[in-house]
Amino acid sequence: xxxxxxxxxxxxxxxxxxxxxxxxxxxxxxxxxxxxxxxxxxxxxxxxxxxxxxxxxxxxxxxxxxxxxxxxxxxxxxxxxxxxxxxxxxxxxxxxxxxxxxxxxxxxxxxxxxxxxxxxxxxxxxxxxxxxxxxxxxxxxxxxxxxxxxxxxxxxxxxxxxxxxxxxxxxxxxxxxxxxxxxxxxxxxxxxxxxxxxxxxxxxxxxxxxxxxxx
Amino acid sequence: xxxxxxxxxxxxxxxxxxxxxxxxxxxxxxxxxxxxxxxxxxxxxxxxxxxxxxxxxxxxxxxxxxxxxxxxxxxxxxxxxxxxxxxxxxxxxxxxxxxxxxxxxxxxxxxxxxxxxxxxxxxxxxxxxxxxxxxxxxxxxxxxxxxxxxxxxxxxxxxxxxxxxxxxxxxxxxxxxxxxxxxxxxxxxxxxxxxxxxxxxxxxxxxxxxxxxxx
DNA sequence: ACATATTTTTAGATTTGTCTAAATATTTTA
DNA sequence: TAAAATATTTAGACAAATCTAAAAATATGT
Ligand SMILES: [Mn+2]
Ligand SMILES: [Mn+2]
Ligand SMILES: [Mn+2]
Ligand SMILES: [Mn+2]
Numbered sequence: 118x119x120x121x122x123x124x125x126x127x128x129x130x131x132x133x134x135x136x137x138x139x140x141x142x143x144x145x146x147x148x149x150x151x152x153x154x155x156x157x158x159x160x161x162x163x164x165x166x167x168x169x170x171x172x173x174x175x176x177x178x179x180x181x182x183x184x185x186x187x188x189x190x191x192x193x194x195x196x197x198x199x200x201x202x203x204x205x206x207x208x209x210x211x212x213x214x215x216x217x218x219x220x221x222x223x224x225x226x227x228x229x230x231x232x233x234x235x236x237x238x239x240x241x242x243x244x245x246x247x248x249x250x251x252x253x254x255x256x257x258x259x260x261x262x263x264x265x266x267x268x269x270x271x272x273x274x275x276x277x278x279x280x281x282x283x284x285x286x287x288x289x290x291x292x293x294x295x296x297x298x299x300x301x302x303x304x305x306x307x308x309x310x311x312x313x314x315x316x317x318x319x320x321x322x323x324x325x326x327x328x329x330x331x332x
Numbered sequence: 333x334x335x336x337x338x339x340x341x342x343x344x345x346x347x348x349x350x351x352x353x354x355x356x357x358x359x360x361x362x363x364x365x366x367x368x369x370x371x372x373x374x375x376x377x378x379x380x381x382x383x384x385x386x387x388x389x390x391x392x393x394x395x396x397x398x399x400x401x402x403x404x405x406x407x408x409x410x411x412x413x414x415x416x417x418x419x420x421x422x423x424x425x426x427x428x429x430x431x432x433x434x435x436x437x438x439x440x441x442x443x444x445x446x447x448x449x450x451x452x453x454x455x456x457x458x459x460x461x462x463x464x465x466x467x468x469x470x471x472x473x474x475x476x477x478x479x480x481x482x483x484x485x486x487x488x489x490x491x492x493x494x495x496x497x498x499x500x501x502x503x504x505x506x507x508x509x510x511x512x513x514x515x516x517x518x519x520x521x522x523x524x525x526x527x528x529x530x531x532x533x534x535x536x537x538x539x540x541x542x543x544x545x546x547x
Numbered sequence: 548a549c550a551t552a553t554t555t556t557t558a559g560a561t562t563t564g565t566c567t568a569a570a571t572a573t574t575t576t577a
Numbered sequence: 578t579a580a581a582a583t584a585t586t587t588a589g590a591c592a593a594a595t596c597t598a599a600a601a602a603t604a605t606g607t
Contacts, residue, residue: 121564142585155565157586162563174572174585205445215439222437224430230420336594357555370595372556377593389555389602 120221123190124149125159126168129179130187139176185252192248194220195241196231202242203235209242210284244275244294244330262298263308263326270299275330283328290319298331335436338405339364340374341383344394345402354391400467407463409435410456411446417457418450424457425499459490459509459545477513478523478541485514490545498543505534513546 128148132140142160146153164171168183179187197219201207207215229250232238239255240246248254259274273296276283287293292314301318302311308323343363347355357375361368379386383398394402412434416422422430444465447453454470455461463469474489488511491498502508507529516533517526523538 119563143583151564152566153585154567154587158564201442205442205449207441207445211441215437215442218437218439222430222433224433226422226426227416227420227430230422234420334593358553366594367596368555369557369597373594 126187127190141176188248188252190220193228195247198241199238210281243279259330259332261327262329262331265300267300271331274332278328341402342405356391403463403467405435410462413456414453425496458494474545474547476542477544477546480515482515486546489547493543
């Protein structure tokens, strides 16, 4: 498989809520920064190879084989991100770009040894689950900080938005994965919330609170 | 630069004895398992970009910039090979293929951090020198085992042939980099030699002895 | 030195992944 | 439900990297 083909499968995986959900041509184009006509071409090729289900004008979904391939690329992406943070002193906002390249390296031994070297991590630096050797992905059940009731306390385990700017905001405000967050109050007018981390009290907009996964 | 362009520069670097030596179209084609006509096309492109000196029918050599780029790829190749052996339990005959892919990953921070993580190694698993951050390559002065006189003793520091079959031969006969080898005798008829490693005596063909770098 | 062999280049084709512009299908709105 | 808006596909083009076959240049050998 080419890198381009792998990127299309990954895009479909990320855009589909479930395996059966149809993903639109435009959504894929947007996700991959390309044109809808290019997507149509590639989608035809991938359905020809039985990696995508495709009926003209009806959007696409992954076949079992396509899903397996997408998960393999995602496993590599997340293991490499973990390696970069754990071993090479990258920060969590620097890893994605490099992992986009590393995820296409082809060597089963490489990735399984890397997994072992890292101690079989369950999640990547952004809290996203890492598929195991067999492509099994165990999603942890989480809720967004924005939906938690006042006085509830929970652990921040992931970020929904992984953009550099959001990650930088969190760093600047010393909010990190693993932190225990207590909801002190909610403002109905703008859905902002007041929280406490350790001794610190912070005011977070809804935009921020709805991008933090809690458990 | 594309992966293909990087591979051509690397090939020219490896085929040229010195910076000024001209490398032939056919030699590059052979090295890259491609056709001479393809080499001509690429060589034109690279000379257009001032990475190669090229005059029709006269062969090519690297410009300063071309040499810099080639050394950067070689640095990455050798650091990744070292990583695979030192950290991921690869053997020295398994690393080349994977390093051929990893050498094209583009991230200055990645490679400099990897260098640091590995403790700034001077040579790769085959004894080949690793260019430093500035592209300086310090060749160590070595001689082939086949040219050493009887009764001389020296350390095996590298292999000239890095093929899987040669490396397997060395493993099978427990000859490794770092071993001290004493030349017990030479047979003029077929240029084979008798050596001693520790307590073991071994008979080596000229083919073997002329592929081991000693110091 | 000249005929022959070898090397290198050119010309033209192919594959992959992309694009623009135009045609067509689907969805939304009035 | 018909017109308008939007989404998708088709047609045709292009750049990159490769190939084959043929032409041209260089090297070799007597
Ligand atoms: Mn990522
Ligand atoms: Mn991630
Ligand atoms: Mn190698
Ligand atoms: Mn090597």
